[in-house]
Amino acid sequence: MxxxxxxxxxxxxxxxxxxxxxxxxxxxxxxxxxxxxxxxxxxxxxxxxxxxxxxxxxxxxxxxxxxxxxxxNGGQVHGQWKPDLAALQRLYPGSQFDAFIKTLGDAVELVFDLVDQHQIDCQAQRAGSIIAGKGGKAVRYLTEWSKFWAETGADVRLLDKHASTDLIGTSHYDRSMFDRRGGSVQPxxxxxxxxxxxxxxxxxxxxxxxxxxxxxxxxxxxxxxxxxxxxxxxxxxxxxxxxxxxxxxxxxxIVPVASMLTATAPLPDAVVSTLLPQRQPVAEYAGVPAYYRVDETNRLVFGWRGTVSGEIGSLNTAHLRSRAVRLFPQIA
Ligand SMILES: Cc1cc2nc3c(=O)[nH]c(=O)nc-3n(C[C@H](O)[C@H](O)[C@H](O)COP(=O)(O)OP(=O)(O)OC[C@H]3O[C@@H](n4cnc5c(N)ncnc54)[C@H](O)[C@@H]3O)c2cc1C
The missing domain is CATH 3.50.50.60 (FAD/NAD(P)-binding domain)
Known part of the structure; x- marks a missing residue:
C-alpha cells in the first residue's frame, strides 16, 4: 500500500x-x-x-x-474588524453587537493565553498592533473605532500623521490606530x-x-x-x-479571498532601526490592504490581499516587493 x-x-x-x-x-x-x-x-x-x-x-x-x-499567514494578532461601526451594528443588532465586540477583544487574549498556558515557543510579541490608513474614509474609520474602543476601556489610541510616521517609519499614512492589546506570533x-x-x-x-x-x-x-x-x-x-x-x-x-505573503532577507541594523522599531504588526485600512511586520530575524514580512473574487491577479513577489519599497524606500 x-x-x-x-x-x-x-x-x-x-x-x-x-x-x-x-x-x-x-x-x-x-x-x-x-x-x-x-x-x-x-x-x-x-x-x-x-x-x-x-x-x-x-x-x-x-x-x-x-x-x-x-x-x-502573517501572524498578526489584531482585535479589529473591517466594517465601520454602523455596518457592524446592522450585521449584529442589539445584544449580538456587544457579544461580537467582546469576542474581538477576547480572541486576542485567547491567543496569548494559549501561548503562555502551553509554553508555546512561537516568537510571540505583544507590543500592540496598528491599523493605518490614508485619505478621508480611512481617517473617519480610524477616528470612530479609536473613540469607541477607548470608551469600552481598551487601551486603544488614535495617532496623528506625525506620531504614525514615528511609530511605523513611513509618512504614507494620515492616521493610525494603536491597539495595545495586539501583537504577533510565528504562525x-x-x-x-x-x-x-x-x-x-x-x-x-x-x-x-x-x-x-x-x-x-x-x-x-x-x-x-x-x-x-x-x-x-x-x-x-x-x-x-x-x-x-x-x-x-x-x-x-466560503468566500475565496486571495492573499499573498513575502519576506525580505534579514535587514541590516541601520535599516531595520528605521522601520517599526517596536515591532508592532501593521494592517492597512484600504480597499485592497497591505499588512506587514518585522520578524525576530529582522525580515520585513509583507503581505497584500487580493480581491474577493479569489483570483490571484497581480499578486506576485515582484509586485509585493515594489509595494513594500514604495512604503519603505530604505529597504531597496
Ligand atoms: C496569506 C494569508 C495571510 C493571513 N494573515 C493573517 C494574519 O496576519 N492574522 C490573522 O489573524 N489571520 C490571517 N490570515 C487568516 C488565517 O490564516 C486563517 O483565518 C486561519 O489560519 C484559519 O484557521 P483554520 O483552522 O480555520 O483553517 P486552516 O488552517 O486552513 O485549517 C483547515 C485544515 O483543514 C484541513 N482539511 C480540509 N479539508 C479536509 C478534509 N476533507 N479532510 C481532512 N482535513 C481537511 C486542511 O488540510 C487544513 O489543515 C491569513 C490568511 C492568509 C491566506
Whole structure:
C-alpha cells in the first residue's frame, strides 16, 4: 500500500519553526466521542478546549497540523474588524453587537493565553498592533473605532500623521490606530504548538488522512478516509478554505479571498532601526490592504490581499516587493 505523505510548502515559517514530527495516517476503524476534521487553529483550539469536558477526541487532517492557512499567514494578532461601526451594528443588532465586540477583544487574549498556558515557543510579541490608513474614509474609520474602543476601556489610541510616521517609519499614512492589546506570533510555530498541546492532553491526531465521506446512523456519524474510518457521537468540520463537497452545501458558504505573503532577507541594523522599531504588526485600512511586520530575524514580512473574487491577479513577489519599497524606500 502506498501512503501519500504531506508535501510542505518551502516557506519562511517552515524553515524557522521548530520541527514537529508528522502525525501518522489513520489506517484502521476506530470510535471516539468527538471527531474534528481539520488541524488548523480552529480544529486544534476546539480540541484543546473540548478536552476539559470530553474524554476521547480525534483530529483528522488531510495533511499535517499547520499545513493549511494556519501555517501560511502573517501572524498578526489584531482585535479589529473591517466594517465601520454602523455596518457592524446592522450585521449584529442589539445584544449580538456587544457579544461580537467582546469576542474581538477576547480572541486576542485567547491567543496569548494559549501561548503562555502551553509554553508555546512561537516568537510571540505583544507590543500592540496598528491599523493605518490614508485619505478621508480611512481617517473617519480610524477616528470612530479609536473613540469607541477607548470608551469600552481598551487601551486603544488614535495617532496623528506625525506620531504614525514615528511609530511605523513611513509618512504614507494620515492616521493610525494603536491597539495595545495586539501583537504577533510565528504562525506555523503557534499552530504546531497547539498540536503538541493537544497531543499532551491525550487528543489523537492523524495526519495524511483526508476525510472523503460522512455517513449518519441514528445519533452517530462515521467518517471515512482512504484507509480507515472514525465513528463518533459529535463531529466538527474545521476545514476552512479547503472545504469541498464533504458536507453538501458547506463549500458554497466560503468566500475565496486571495492573499499573498513575502519576506525580505534579514535587514541590516541601520535599516531595520528605521522601520517599526517596536515591532508592532501593521494592517492597512484600504480597499485592497497591505499588512506587514518585522520578524525576530529582522525580515520585513509583507503581505497584500487580493480581491474577493479569489483570483490571484497581480499578486506576485515582484509586485509585493515594489509595494513594500514604495512604503519603505530604505529597504531597496
Ligand atoms: C496569506 C494569508 C495571510 C493571513 N494573515 C493573517 C494574519 O496576519 N492574522 C490573522 O489573524 N489571520 C490571517 N490570515 C487568516 C488565517 O490564516 C486563517 O483565518 C486561519 O489560519 C484559519 O484557521 P483554520 O483552522 O480555520 O483553517 P486552516 O488552517 O486552513 O485549517 C483547515 C485544515 O483543514 C484541513 N482539511 C480540509 N479539508 C479536509 C478534509 N476533507 N479532510 C481532512 N482535513 C481537511 C486542511 O488540510 C487544513 O489543515 C491569513 C490568511 C492568509 C491566506
Amino acid at each position: 502506498t501512503v501519500q505523505k504531506t508535501e510542505w510548502p518551502d516557506s519562511l515559517w517552515r524553515s524557522t519553526a521548530e520541527p514537529l514530527r508528522d502525525f501518522p495516517e489513520l489506517q484502521e476503524d476506530i470510535e471516539t466521542d468527538l471527531l474534528i476534521i481539520g488541524a488548523g487553529y480552529t480544529g486544534l483550539s476546539t480540541a484543546l478546549h473540548a478536552a476539559d469536558a470530553i474524554e476521547q477526541i480525534v483530529i483528522l487532517d488531510q495533511a499535517q497540523p499547520g499545513w493549511g492557512c494556519s501555517g501560511r 506555523l510555530a503557534y499552530c504546531q504548538g497547539l498540536a503538541r498541546a493537544c497531543h499532551e492532553r491525550g487528543v489523537t491526531i492523524h495526519g495524511d488522512s483526508r476525510a472523503v465521506r460522512i455517513s449518519q446512523n441514528g445519533n452517530s456519524w462515521r467518517v471515512f478516509t482512504a484507509h480507515g474510518s472514525v465513528k463518533c457521537e459529535r463531529l466538527v468540520l474545521a476545514t476552512n478554505g479547503y472545504t469541498d463537497e464533504l458536507w453538501p452545501g458547506l463549500a458554497q458558504t
